[in-house]
Each structure stands twice: as C-alpha cells, then as structure tokens.
Amino acid sequence: MSIDTRAEKPARLGGNLLGVTMLVVAFVVSLIVSTVNTLRIERPNETIIRIAHWQLEKGYREALDIAIKEYQRRNPGVKIEQMGVTEKLYNQWINTQLISGTAPDLCEMGQSNMLTKDEYTVKYFIPLSNLITRPNPYNANNNLKDTPWKETLLDGMRGGFREGLQEYYGVPTTLISMRLFVNRTLLKQATGSDALPETFGEWMAQCRAIREYAKKTGQERSLIPIVSCYGIQSIKGTYEVPFTSSYERELDLDLNGDVLPIETYIGYRKKQVTLQDPSMQALFRSMKMVGDQMQLGFSGMDRQTAQYTFANQRAAFLSTGSWDASGVAQQAETSGFDLAVIQMPLPAEDEEFGAYIRGRQNEASSNGAGVYGVYKNSKHAEQALDFMMFLTSREGNEILNQNSEWPPLTIGAKPSKLMEPFQPDPRGYNARVSLGFGPRVTQVINAELVNYFQGFAPFSEFERIYNEVILDPRRGGDWAWWNEYDLRRRDVRNKERVLAQDLALELITPGSRDPNRTRRAVLQQLTRYNGTDYLWLFRTEREADPFVAWKDFQPVFP
Amino acid sequence: MSTTNTGLTRAPAGGAGKIHPPGSTGVAQSAIAGYWQRSKLYLVLMGLMLPSIAGLILFTYYPQYGAIKYSFFDWDGSESREEFIGWKNYTDAFTVDPLFWQSFKLVLILLAANVLKMWPSIMAAIVLHRLKSERFQYIYRVLFVVPMIIPGVVSLLVWKSFYDGNTGALNAFLNATGLMSALDWLDRTMAGDGTSVGLVNTGIAKAVRDQFEIFGIHGIWWMIIIGVLLIIARMISGNIKKNRANPIAPYLSGGAALMIIVGLALALVFCTWPTRPMNVFSMGTTPWLGNPNLIIPSVIFWGFPWVGTVGVLIYLAGLQNISTDVYEAAELDGVGSIGKFFQIELPLIMTQVRINLIFMTIGTITDYGFFLLLLGPYGGPGSKGMVPGLYMYSAAFIEQRFGYACALGMILFVILLSITIFYQRYVRVDK
Numbered sequence: 001m002s003i004d005t006r007a008e009k010p011a012r013l014g015g016n017l018l019g020v021t022m023l024v025v026a027f028v029v030s031l032i033v034s035t036v037n038t039l040r041i042e043r044p045n046e047t048i049i050r051i052a053h054w055q056l057e058k059g060y061r062e063a064l065d066i067a068i069k070e071y072q073r074r075n076p077g078v079k080i081e082q083m084g085v086t087e088k089l090y091n092q093w094i095n096t097q098l099i100s101g102t103a104p105d106l107c108e109m110g111q112s113n114m115l116t117k118d119e120y121t122v123k124y125f126i127p128l129s130n131l132i133t134r135p136n137p138y139n140a141n142n143n144l145k146d147t148p149w150k151e152t153l154l155d156g157m158r159g160g161f162r163e164g165l166q167e168y169y170g171v172p173t174t175l176i177s178m179r180l181f182v183n184r185t186l187l188k189q190a191t192g193s194d195a196l197p198e199t200f201g202e203w204m205a206q207c208r209a210i211r212e213y214a215k216k217t218g219q220e221r222s223l224i225p226i227v228s229c230y231g232i233q234s235i236k237g238t239y240e241v242p243f244t245s246s247y248e249r250e251l252d253l254d255l256n257g258d259v260l261p262i263e264t265y266i267g268y269r270k271k272q273v274t275l276q277d278p279s280m281q282a283l284f285r286s287m288k289m290v291g292d293q294m295q296l297g298f299s300g301m302d303r304q305t306a307q308y309t310f311a312n313q314r315a316a317f318l319s320t321g322s323w324d325a326s327g328v329a330q331q332a333e334t335s336g337f338d339l340a341v342i343q344m345p346l347p348a349e350d351e352e353f354g355a356y357i358r359g360r361q362n363e364a365s366s367n368g369a370g371v372y373g374v375y376k377n378s379k380h381a382e383q384a385l386d387f388m389m390f391l392t393s394r395e396g397n398e399i400l401n402q403n404s405e406w407p408p409l410t411i412g413a414k415p416s417k418l419m420e421p422f423q424p425d426p427r428g429y430n431a432r433v434s435l436g437f438g439p440r441v442t443q444v445i446n447a448e449l450v451n452y453f454q455g456f457a458p459f460s461e462f463e464r465i466y467n468e469v470i471l472d473p474r475r476g477g478d479w480a481w482w483n484e485y486d487l488r489r490r491d492v493r494n495k496e497r498v499l500a501q502d503l504a505l506e507l508i509t510p511g512s513r514d515p516n517r518t519r520r521a522v523l524q525q526l527t528r529y530n531g532t533d534y535l536w537l538f539r540t541e542r543e544a545d546p547f548v549a550w551k552d553f554q555p556v557f558p
Numbered sequence: 559m560s561t562t563n564t565g566l567t568r569a570p571a572g573g574a575g576k577i578h579p580p581g582s583t584g585v586a587q588s589a590i591a592g593y594w595q596r597s598k599l600y601l602v603l604m605g606l607m608l609p610s611i612a613g614l615i616l617f618t619y620y621p622q623y624g625a626i627k628y629s630f631f632d633w634d635g636s637e638s639r640e641e642f643i644g645w646k647n648y649t650d651a652f653t654v655d656p657l658f659w660q661s662f663k664l665v666l667i668l669l670a671a672n673v674l675k676m677w678p679s680i681m682a683a684i685v686l687h688r689l690k691s692e693r694f695q696y697i698y699r700v701l702f703v704v705p706m707i708i709p710g711v712v713s714l715l716v717w718k719s720f721y722d723g724n725t726g727a728l729n730a731f732l733n734a735t736g737l738m739s740a741l742d743w744l745d746r747t748m749a750g751d752g753t754s755v756g757l758v759n760t761g762i763a764k765a766v767r768d769q770f771e772i773f774g775i776h777g778i779w780w781m782i783i784i785g786v787l788l789i790i791a792r793m794i795s796g797n798i799k800k801n802r803a804n805p806i807a808p809y810l811s812g813g814a815a816l817m818i819i820v821g822l823a824l825a826l827v828f829c830t831w832p833t834r835p836m837n838v839f840s841m842g843t844t845p846w847l848g849n850p851n852l853i854i855p856s857v858i859f860w861g862f863p864w865v866g867t868v869g870v871l872i873y874l875a876g877l878q879n880i881s882t883d884v885y886e887a888a889e890l891d892g893v894g895s896i897g898k899f900f901q902i903e904l905p906l907i908m909t910q911v912r913i914n915l916i917f918m919t920i921g922t923i924t925d926y927g928f929f930l931l932l933l934g935p936y937g938g939p940g941s942k943g944m945v946p947g948l949y950m951y952s953a954a955f956i957e958q959r960f961g962y963a964c965a966l967g968m969i970l971f972v973i974l975l976s977i978t979i980f981y982q983r984y985v986r987v988d989k
Binding site: 123 | 606650654733841851852931936940941952957
C-alpha cells in the first residue's frame with residue numbers, strides 16, 4: 001500500500017512575510033518598552049517611588065503633585081509617581097497587587113481587608129514603631145525639630161497604629177470629618193430665613209418648609225431638602241454615638257471605651273441590646289425622618305449626582321466629608337450661592353428624640369486619615385518613608401492640605417479658611433452599637449435597612465431578615481466569631497514561625513537575628529493571646545462550647 | 559532541486575511524495591526528505607505561534623487551573639489562610655448559601671428577557687438588508703457602527719443618569735407623555751390603594767401565590783419544568799425521527815408553549831408583582847434604581863431599543879449571503895414579506911442567531927461589571943440586583959473568601975458548559 005503525499009506543495013512564506021514582520025515588530029517593541037520600564041525602576045542613579053490612593057476628589061491629586069515636586073526639588077534623583085485608583089475599584093485592585101507582589105511602595109490603607117485587618121497588614125507592610133520615635137528631619141526649621149515624629153501629629157500617629165499588633169503600620173496625613181453643607185441662599189428663599197439649624201427638630205422643620213415651598217412653586221420633582229454623597233448610612237454613622245453610647249456600660253467587655261461589633265453581637269444575643277429598645281428605635285425613626293426628606297429612592301443616587309444636585313441649587317443640605325469641601329466650595333462660588341458648613345444637628349432635650357441623646361461623638365479621638373503604609377517588598381522603603389516624613393512635616397503637610405483644602409494633621413500646620421469648621425470637636429463620647437458583625441450581616445444591613453429608610457418596607461421586615469442572618473449558625477454572628485478566632489490563631493502561628501526562625505538563626509549564627517523583629521513577634525504573640533480571648537468569651541458569654549458550635553467550619557485549631 | 563528563499567528544498571520530481579514499501583530505500587529516502595521539508599515549515603509556523611500559545615497558557619489556562627485548585631481550599635487570597643478542605647466550598651454553596659441560588663432567579667429572568675431582546679437586532683438587520691438603495695444601506699450601516707466608539711462604561715453611566723429620579727430623561731419622558739399616570743394607575747389596580755384590594759390581593763391570586771404547591775415545589779415552577787421537558791422531548795423526537803414525519807411534534811410544541819406562556823403569565827401577574835402598592839409613580843420622580851421592586855424591570859429595560867451594533871452587523875453579513883435567486887423564486891411563488899422573513903431569511907441566518915444565543919447566555923450568566931456599576935457591590939436595595947457573577951465578586955473581594963468564590967466560579971462554569979452543549983446539540987441549523 002502506498003500513501004500519496006504529493007498533494008501539498010511546500011508552502012511559501014513569502015506571501016506571509018508582512019504578517020511575520022508585523023508579529024516580530026510587535027514583540028520587539030513590547031520587549032523594548034518592558035525593558036525600558038524595568039530599567040527605569042532599577043536605574044541606580046534614579047529612584048522611582050509609586051504612591052497609590054483612591055482620593056480622586058478635586059484638589060487632592062494636584063496638591064499631592066505640588067508636594068511631590070517640592071520633595072523632588074529637595075531630593076534630586078528621586079521620582080515619585082502618583083497612582084490614583086477609583087474608590088469603587090481600589091479594593092479589588094490593591095488586593096490583586098498585594099497578592100501578586102507588585103504593590104506600589106506607598107499604599108493608602110483602607111477599603112480592603114488586606115489593608116485594614118491586622119492579620120494581613122502584618123504580612124504586607126513594614127512596621128514603623130522603631131522609626132517614628134526619632135525627630136522628623138524636615139521639621140528642623142521649626143519648633144518641632146526635637147519632637148519625636150509621631151508626636152508631631154495631632155493624633156499622635158494613632159491613625160496608623162494597630163491595637164492588636166501594638167505597632168504602627170501607617171502614616172496618616174490628614175484629618176477627616178463629616179459635616180452638613182448648607183445652601184443658605186436657597187434656605188432663605190424657601191423658608192424666609194437663612195438661620196442655620198441648631199437642633200435636629202429645627203433641621204427637620206426647615207426640610208418640611210422646603211418641601212412646602214417646592215410644592216407651591218411647582219418644583220416638587222426637582223427640589224429636595226437633603227442629599228448625601230454616601231447615602232443615609234453616613235448620616236446614620238454620625239448619629240450612632242449620640243443615640244447608642246449609653247450602651248457602653250453593658251456592652252464594653254474589655255473596658256477600652258469602645259464597643260466592638262463582637263461585643264454588640266454578644267449583647268444582642270443576651271438581649272442587652274435589641275432593635276426594639278427605645279434608644280435604638282429612636283435612632284432608626286430619626287433616620288427614617290431624614291430619609292423622608294431625601295430624594296425618593298435615594299439609594300440609587302450616587303456621590304457625583306448628589307454633589308451635582310447640590311451644586312445646581314436643587315438641594316438645600318448636602319452631607320459629605322471634608323475631602324469634598326474644596327469641590328463643593330468651588331461649585332458654590334460658580335453657582336453663586338452662599339455656603340455654610342455645620343455639624344449634624346442633634347435633637348434638643350425638649351424635642352422628640354432628645355431624651356435618648358447622651359452627647360455628641362468625640363472627634364478628638366478620631367484618628368488621622370489618608371494613612372499610607374510602606375509595602376514590605378518595596379525596593380525603596382527608606383526613601384518612601386522619607387517622603388512620608390516630608391509629607392507630615394509642618395511645611396509638607398501645609399502644602400498638601402492647604403492646596404487640597406483638607407484639614408492638616410501636623411501640629412502647627414495652618415488650615416485653609418475653608419477647613420476651619422472641620423477642626424475636630426473634642427467634646428463627646430466614643431462608644432456606639434455596631435450591628436454589622438461579619439460580612440454577611442453587613443450586607444444585610446446595607447441592602448435591607450435602606451429599604452426601611454426609603455419607606456419601601458416596614459421596620460419589621462428588616463428586623464426579620466436581620467435576625468435570620470445574625471442568628472444563623474452558619475452565616476451569621478457565630479461564623480464571624482469563628483472567622484475572627486481563626487484569623488487570630490493563624491496570625492499567632494505565623495509569629496511562632498518567625499520566632500522559631502529567629503531562634504534557629506541565632507543558633508546557627510549567633511548575633512545574626514534582628515532583635516527588633518524578635519521583640520515585635522513576642523509582643524504581638526503576647527497581645528494576640530493565641531486567640532484564647534475569643535474562646536473564653538464564647539464560653540462565658542455565649543455559654544456554649546465553641547468547638548461544638550464551630551464544628552461545621554473548617555479547619556479549627558484546637 | 560531548487561530552493562525557495564526560505565531555504566526549504568522542493569521535493570524531487572517523479573515519485574515524489576509517494577512512500578513505497580520497505581526495500582525501496584532510494585525512493586523512501588526522498589519521501590522522508592520531502593516529509594522533513596514540510597516538517598521544517600511546520601516547525602517554523604509552530605515557532606511563530608509559540609509566544610501566543612505561551613501567553614494563552616500563562617494568562618488563560620494557568621489562572622483557570624488556579625481557580626480549580628483553590629476551589630478546594632479555604633483561601634483568603636494570602637498565605638495566611640490556605641487550607642485544603644475538599645468539597646466543603648461546594649457543599650456550602652449548595653446547602654448553606656441561599657443567596658447564591660436566589661441570584662440565579664434574576665439570571666433566569668434576564669435570560670428570558672435577553673432572548674426577546676435579540677429580536678430587535680434581527681429586525682433591524684432585515685430592514686437594512688431589504689433597503690433598495692445601496693447608498694442608504696451604507697449610510698445606515700455607518701450610523702449603526704458609530705456608537706461603537708463609545709466605551710461600554712460610558713454608555714452604562716449615561717443610562718444610570720437616565721434612571722435618576724429627579725433629573726433622569728426616562729421620568730421626564732414618562733411625565734411628558736402621561737405614561738407615568740398610567741403606571742400609577744397600574745400600580746393601584748394591581749396592588750390596591752386602600753379603596754380596593756388590588757388584583758394581586760384577590761382570593762384567586764392569593765391561592766395561586768400561597769397554596770399552589772405540589773410536593774413542596776410551587777405549581778408555576780412545575781408548569782415551566784414541564785414546558786422545558788416538552789421542548790426537550792420535541793427536540794429528541796425530532797432527532798430520532800430525522801426526516802420522517804413526526805406526528806407528536808405539534809402536540810409537544812404546543813404543549814410546551816402553553817405551559818411556559820401560562821406559567822410565566824401567572825408568575826408575572828400573581829407572584830412577582832408586589833402585594834403592596836409601590837406609591838412611587840404619583841410624584842413623577844420614580845426611583846428606578848432605588849426601589850427594590852423596580853430594579854429588575856430597570857435592568858431589563860436597559861439598552862432600549864436593544865438594537866446592538868455587533869448583532870446587526872453579524873446578521874446583516876449572514877443575510878447578504880442569501881442569493882437573489884432565492885428571493886426571485888419566492889416572489890414567483892407569491893410569498894409575501896412576512897413569509898420571506900420566516901421561510902427564507904430567518905432560517906438562513908440561524909447560524910448567526912445560534913452563535914449570538916450562546917454568547918448572550920454566557921454573557922448573561924457571567925456578567926457582573928454592569929451590576930456592580932449600576933447597583934453597587936450588594937446588588938442594590940434588598941440585593942434584588944444580585945447575580946451570580948456579582949456574588950462571586952462579593953465573596954472574593956468583600957468577604958475575602960477567595961476559595962469559596964473559585965468554587966462558585968466552577969459551578970457557573972459547569973452550568974454554562976451544560977447549556978452550551980445543549981445549544982450545540984439541540985439548537986439545530988437546518989439549511
């Protein structure tokens with residue numbers, strides 16, 4: 001049998017030369033670009049530092065650029081690249097960067113568990129405790145020149161401190177606070193007076209008057225009393241401490257002046273706090289009243305639309321934070337209305353909810369924001385830290401915050417005139433009831449409670465769903481409890497590995513181990529209690545055996 | 559022998575390419591030489607493809623392998639927690655997590671809606687194809703292509719602004735045309751307004767909604783399941799009978815259509831309509847993305863009039879392959895416009911329809927970016943906009959349960975694969 005293979009002639013590449021050439025050119029170009037980019041980073045006489053954040057508000061990037069230029073002028077050979085990532089995607093983006101080992105040298109801490117939970121922070125970021133006790137060299141020309149770096153900030157650098165790790169992992173650069181922006185021109189037009197509301201009752205009365213005015217002038221559809229950049233949850237957040245700080249005595253088990261979500265969960269199970277308690281009901285009903293004065297279905301309104309509505313004088317009150325102040329002020333100037341900034345008004349004693357108010361939230365205990373951590377795998381960690389020193393020096397902090405119109409954090413740094421109402425108010429309390437324990441419960445709160453505030457579902461519906469989830473043994477508070485314990489145990493196990501490595505190193509080469517690393521690992525191991533605080537709490541407060549309750553969650557460390 | 563500029567040698571003439579039985583070493587050697595020349599060419603071609611293959615393996619198949627592997631792990635994305643837990647993620651998805659399966663309800667609704675939403679593109683392509691003037695055909699084709707330059711995200715954000723309660727174009731249109739009053743009337747008629755109970759609160763409606771259960775499954779689901787089984791039976795019997803007459807086919811088709819249409823109608827009227835009036839239409843500032851009962855209609859309505867550029871061009875390409883002889887023959891037979899559509903054009907573009915159907919199904923089941931941007935990571939109020947893809951995103955990036963998210967992804971993959979196989983086998987294209 002023979003096989004005829006004459007059928008094909010050898011194919012000629014000549015006709016395909018164009019395709020081959022294009023392919024080769026494309027590969028060569030991409031190789032050149034990749035090599036150039038890599039060499040730029042590796043070039044010995046030029047240091048490139050990347051700083052990533054999600055602050056895309058008006059003014060911040062420009063202000064950071066100005067600070068960067070000044071720093072580069074003082075440090076030739078150093079180049080700093082800013083990477084602004086949209087807030088919605090920062091979580092996803094930074095997670096991926098951290099996992100893949102390509103994170104920027106400086107990362108703004110927040111939005112993601114990888115940046116906020118201790119167990120991940122310790123893995124990805126450099127501890128700074130030993131570095132922040134020396135004076136900041138960039139304060140050499142002012143009265144802070146001999147002050148330890150951390151003491152030069154208004155919050156003592158608490159914004160970057162991790163309680164559970166007893167370590168500093170980030171450097172805050174600004175203060176933030178939530179405020180109510182008021183269009184006084186519209187207020188006067190609608191109510192006849194531009195007097196700013198001093199109590200919650202006055203505020204609601206003004207809102208009702210604005211609704212009446214809108215009806216009379218045929219603007220029912222377009223004029224809204226209140227808009228919020230972050231929905232009603234941000235407004236509720238400001239009222240939680242005033243309404244619920246009285247629970248501190250019953251719920252604060254570790255007596256640290258704060259009520260953690262796990263403590264709230266314990267109290268909820270023991271019925272020390274319920275959704276039907278008078279003060280809790282007062283909180284929810286007052287927020288429902290606020291929701292009634294917002295746009296119908298306000299959960300569909302995003303931040304940009306809220307600002308746009310306020311800027312176009314179709315809303316009298318805007319709830320947002322200090323980071324938006326600059327943009328809002330400019331919009332007010334362009335639109336030609338008189339802008340004022342006030343704190344969220346609390347109910348007076350003789351008003352409907354006044355009996356449940358203990359006091360305002362203490363903003364002096366607020367930690368600094370705009371916290372940047374130094375990535376552990378950064379090739380230029382020292383330089384990155386040096387830049388943070390500059391940014392938090394009096395001069396650097398003024399440059400950053402005056403240009404961005406954000407509140408400065410460094411002692412003695414002058415705020416811009418616009419930032420004066422945002423200075424922290426030191427009067428008040430700290431503790432609040434935190435109903436969101438665990439991601440699934442938080443999801444329910446975010447998705448279902450808003451239905452009640454919008455008037456689309458009764459409170460009983462939220463209560464039913466919340467109880468269903470929080471008490472669910474496999475998705476609710478018990479799962480979140482196990483999750484916290486599991487993370488803690490793993491972290492302690494990692495510390496034990498570090499200590500074992502250090503011991504082995506010391507045995508092999510005496511004097512080679514880093515005593516600071518050992519000290520940190522021992523301290524963290526001690527303060528993490530091996531997770532036994534979670535077990536002890538479960539046994540005493542839940543009055544159950546955790547390993548029986550958690551048998552369906554794997555793995556569980558004995 | 560001559561050489562080409564590639565250095566390959568041409569096979570020797572006479573007897574070239576023929577492999578003779580062993581023993582004829584001279585001829586065999588020349589055959590092997592010819593085979594080697596062709597192999598060298600293939601090697602060069604494979605070498606040129608190698609970077610693309612490497613990229614495919616590295617950036618497509620390796621992550622898939624990672625997803626399969628980590629679906630069996632309790633993994634939080636870092637090395638802190640990476641424990642092998644076997645099938646636990648899968649059993650959790652099936653037994654512990656109702657939200658994942660609830661998200662499929664929305665997907666089923668969207669699939670049904672998207673099948674209907676394919677038709678405007680087909681109609682537009684037919685109309686374009688039938689234009690007598692080539693100049694106008696060209697102009698309309700260009701007009702269809704121009705919107706493609708707008709990025710999808712921009713289009714999505716524009717639509718989000720359409721849906722705004724106070725300033726949105728949709729509410730402005732409904733108010734201007736009086737349709738908002740009609741919607742308000744519908745809301746009060748269906749759910750009542752204090753003076754009447756509303757259609758969905760009548761005894762019959764309550765019976766259908768609350769008591770129509772057989773073996774623990776709601777009767778409407780039974781109707782839809784039976785309808786789908788009848789469709790499958792129709793397809794299988796069609797395969798068995800091949801070209802022979804299939805007497806039961808009309809009964810199977812008719813039965814399936816009856817079950818599904820009646821079932822869906824009952825579901826729409828009695829089970830999906832809220833039992834309390836929404837009271838969101840009277841003011842004219844309807845919150846399309848803020849009311850949990852309006853999220854699904856808003857998501858379905860998005861993209862109106864649903865004439866997608868890519869779809870139109872694909873169908874148009876298929877239609878342009880139809881010979882004019884076919885049309886002439888049809889006209890001679892007295893076939894009208896509608897007859898031409900059902901008997902000529904639609905059958906001849908079924909290949910394209912099938913391809914679009916597959917892509918549409920995959921897109922509907924896996925899409926999450928649309929919902930993330932429109933409604934946020936929790937799927938809007940009441941999580942009504944939660945789809946499996948968004949739930950997977952939420953499990954990974956918000957709950958930090960990457961292993962569980964991988965398992966959900968694998969479940970989605972199996973579902974998609976089953977649907978694709980079903981389409982390939984039973985959505986036939988008879989030319």
